[in-house]
Amino acid sequence: MKKVSIIVGAYNAHNTLAKCLTSLVHQTLDDIEIIVVNDASRDDTWEIMQRCREQFPDKVIILNNEQNLGCGGAKNTGLEIAQGEYIGFCDSDDYCASNMFELLYQKAKEKDADMVDCGFYVEASDATTISTPNEAEGILDDEKRRILILQGGYLWSKLIRRELFFDPPIKMRNHVRILSDNDVLKYLYLKAKDIWTVKEVLYYYSDAPGSDTKIIDQDKYFESIYGVIEGTYRLCHDLPSYEAAKQTIEYAQAVWYSYGINRCLYDQILKLGADEKHVSDYFDRINDSERQMISELAKLKEKVIKIPYRDNPEVTSRISELDIKIMEECDRRFGQDELR
Known part of the structure; x- marks a missing residue:
């Protein structure tokens, strides 16, 4: 050897x-x-x-x-x-x-x-x-x-x-x-x-x-973001040390989730400005391709992130209020809430 x-x-x-x-x-x-x-x-x-x-x-x-x-x-x-x-x-x-x-x-x-x-x-x-x-x-x-x-x-x-x-x-x-x-x-x-x-x-x-x-191509970026979120869950969630690390791992997953959403919303955020009052408008103006990407991310998020954002101190202390609201709006529109 x-x-x-x-x-x-x-x-x-x-x-x-x-x-x-x-x-x-x-x-x-x-x-x-x-x-x-x-x-x-x-x-x-x-x-x-x-x-x-x-x-x-x-x-x-x-x-x-x-x-x-x-x-x-x-x-x-x-x-x-x-x-x-x-x-x-x-x-x-x-x-x-x-x-x-x-x-x-x-x-x-x-x-x-x-x-x-x-x-x-x-x-x-x-x-x-x-x-x-x-x-x-x-x-x-x-x-x-x-x-x-x-x-x-x-x-x-x-x-x-x-x-x-x-x-x-x-x-x-x-x-x-x-x-x-x-x-x-x-x-x-x-x-x-x-x-x-x-x-x-x-x-x-x-x-x-x-x-x-x-690389900044949107499709490749989406594939990478989706892959790292899914891969982290697949590799880690059955490990004995996962439960103790759950808050931190789910914070890291939320970071990638936020990046993926914001990449799809980039043009709208650029046009309207980064402001909490425009969160709903960002989603109203995206095209079909961006909507499909965000929808797939939202479905994956429900599988891998179980702690509500505002109950996870790693998330609330490290991710901005605007980005948390964007994630919450995405969940509302494309997650299980969409089916209710």
Whole structure:
């Protein structure tokens, strides 16, 4: 068994992949495998991968998706063959410090950890941060899980024990461009016994122009929002730790629900202004496509959010009154109340 498997999904990554792979093949940790998945690219990504494998055949494994499966699907392809004791990820437009996986692995072995996190640098904002604050580090209890869920975070800054992906087996969602692993991350926070940190900046997030996270197409955005809400519920609601985390998880679900509604109402909010007196007008003026999207979201919401918004202190303290009223209007028009 390898110490670490590092999975890289690559799609049309001509401009960034060489830098990304260079940072990985020169990792100071021995006995790693770098699994690079070409997600049906239309440029020379596959050729770059082949050249890298020829130079580093003892470290690099390349796979080719004949159909584009999105960043989540590419990660699934890599996970299918991963042999590492721990699993890490790197996006093809990012890069890592040469000692990143050595330091994360050392910490994981020292603590017998399920997860280890590190600091990262965001080039676009010239800012450094770490997703796991001091008060959430260590053996996880209800409060630490609450902090982690509220804080969010990313798979690519973490090293994760392989059993969390394979016992039982879980997969990320295919055919989505954004939020492909947000539901998986919440699952890991609820499932893991502990999380520790290496308090150094080891990952460099480029946020390159044209990256998947910048997609604003309404249909794709809706699919991603719907998928992360449904995926979070499917992965998490049967876990023993779910009930204690229910308020926080349902707050996170409400955030995505609000984003999805507001994306459909965007043109009307822009025209009429963001004001509680216009909430009903927003819905009156949407087109049939937007109405269908909102209706589907409202039906899903009824399945996954059981605590009334105003009875959930996470919601009332963190979501604006305008957005709560927009959600309530949406529920009234498109949820079960619509049938009464």
